[in-house]
Amino acid sequence: MSDVVMQIDGKEVKAGGDMTVLQAARAAGIHIPTLCHHDKLEPFGACRMCMVEVETRGRMSYVVSCLYPVAKDLVVRTRSERVDKIRRVILEELLAHAPNSPELVELAREYRADRDRFDKDPSFCILCGLCVRYCAEVKQKNAVDFIERGALREISFIPEIAKKECWECQECFALCPTSYAQAAYFLTEALAFPGRRKASAQSA
Amino acid sequence: MDSANLDQIIEQHRGKPGDLIHVLMEVQHQNHWLPRDVLHQIAEALNIPFSRVLRIATLYKTFSLTPKGRNEVHVCTGISCHLRGANKLLDAVERATGIKPGETDAGWRFTLDTGSCLGSCSIGPEIIVNGTHHARMTPAKVEDVLKEYQ
Numbered sequence: 060m061s062d063v064v065m066q067i068d069g070k071e072v073k074a075g076g077d078m079t080v081l082q083a084a085r086a087a088g089i090h091i092p093t094l095c096h097h098d099k100l101e102p103f104g105a106c107r108m109c110m111v112e113v114e115t116r117g118r119m120s121y122v123v124s125c126l127y128p129v130a131k132d133l134v135v136r137t138r139s140e141r142v143d144k145i146r147r148v149i150l151e152e153l154l155a156h157a158p159n160s161p162e163l164v165e166l167a168r169e170y171r172a173d174r175d176r177f178d179k180d181p182s183f184c185i186l187c188g189l190c191v192r193y194c195a196e197v198k199q200k201n202a203v204d205f206i207e208r209g210a211l212r213e214i215s216f217i218p219e220i221a222k223k224e225c226w227e228c229q230e231c232f233a234l235c236p237t238s239y240a241q242a243a244y245f246l247t248e249a250l251a252f253p254g255r256r257k258a259s260a261q262s263a
Numbered sequence: 264m265d266s267a268n269l270d271q272i273i274e275q276h277r278g279k280p281g282d283l284i285h286v287l288m289e290v291q292h293q294n295h296w297l298p299r300d301v302l303h304q305i306a307e308a309l310n311i312p313f314s315r316v317l318r319i320a321t322l323y324k325t326f327s328l329t330p331k332g333r334n335e336v337h338v339c340t341g342i343s344c345h346l347r348g349a350n351k352l353l354d355a356v357e358r359a360t361g362i363k364p365g366e367t368d369a370g371w372r373f374t375l376d377t378g379s380c381l382g383s384c385s386i387g388p389e390i391i392v393n394g395t396h397h398a399r400m401t402p403a404k405v406e407d408v409l410k411e412y413q
């Protein structure tokens with residue numbers, strides 16, 4: 060697809076026609092915060108942190124930049140009062156779940172989000188899906204997936220698969236913004252193959 | 264349900280990942296619940312990761328991953344039925360079956376659940392047993408209706 064010229068934060072930017080707004084911004088050295096985005100994974104659009112303001116033919120709207128395709132003459136603003144407010148509320152909601160996540164705490168400082176705005180519900184997982192998608196798309200092991208729906212939705216390591224695949228990998232731990240992937244895994248380990256860690260430490 | 268019957272359902276969809284929800288529905292319908300080993304069998308036959316089968320099976324309320332009784336009783340607690348006394352009706356059903364919503368009795372006779380508007384407001388309050396609607400129910404009629412389901 061041919062290149063398009065658009066505007067991001069008042070700067071003229073040339074982008075590949077098949078890029079997303081997030082990709083175009085990054086290529087131009089403009090920072091947009093993200094939580095569920097990963098270069099090696101399909102865009103997921105779960106966290107809404109990358110929300111930006113776009114203007115086409117005089118109409119303004121708010122879109123998630125990790126999914127939104129670039130277009131000719133698109134005008135994008137990555138910061139504005141409304142954008143900041145959206146990010147602030149999202150952060151306040153996520154902080155109710157994972158109050159000490161370093162990534163969230165850092166962003167909260169930047170967006171002046173109040174960590175105590177909502178009642179705490181420390182599920183720790185913010186459902187970004189990085190662990191799930193990395194396991195499925197990059198490692199193709201599908202050892203961890205979402206279960207349930209709505210407020211009960213959570214990630215779950217599948218004991219039958221984790222038993223075979225996870226010992227040698229555990230690469231998802233480093234992706235998780237809250238360390239919950241690791242916590243969930245260790246519970247599964249205790250369930251699916253207890254004793255292996257101890258045995259391997261002793262033989263080492 | 265015998266496993267030959269289950270095998271037959273699953274075999275009809277072998278190699279067709281897009282049929283996942285169909286298979287799950289057929290098995291749920293025939294067997295009243297989805298045992299974990301059957302989910303493994305489905306994953307293998309349809310060539311889908313087991314975790315995805317589990318994700319879908321836990322997403323929809325239609326599917327049950329725990330065993331259910333021989334008879335499924337639903338008491339409507341939707342707004343119309345509520346106004347016509349669904350609460351008292353539910354009390355009566357709980358008394359008659361000895362279980363609360365979400366539970367199954369020790370003899371596997373009944374599984375009880377509630378639903379918010381089961382689609383027949385004009386004939387409420389109602390209970391549905393194994394798909395059959397019992398209209399204009401009263402607490403007094405509960406015993407008689409449930410007697411028919413052993």
Ligand code: SF4
Nearest residue numbers: 184185188190235240
């Ligand atoms: S466990 Fe971590 S990586 Fe996985 S979905 Fe939850 S927050 Fe994201």
Ligand code: FES
Nearest residue numbers: 104106107109125
């Ligand atoms: S990074 Fe775009 S929605 Fe999460």
Ligand code: FES
Nearest residue numbers: 339341344383384
């Ligand atoms: S409220 Fe009971 S059927 Fe609609």
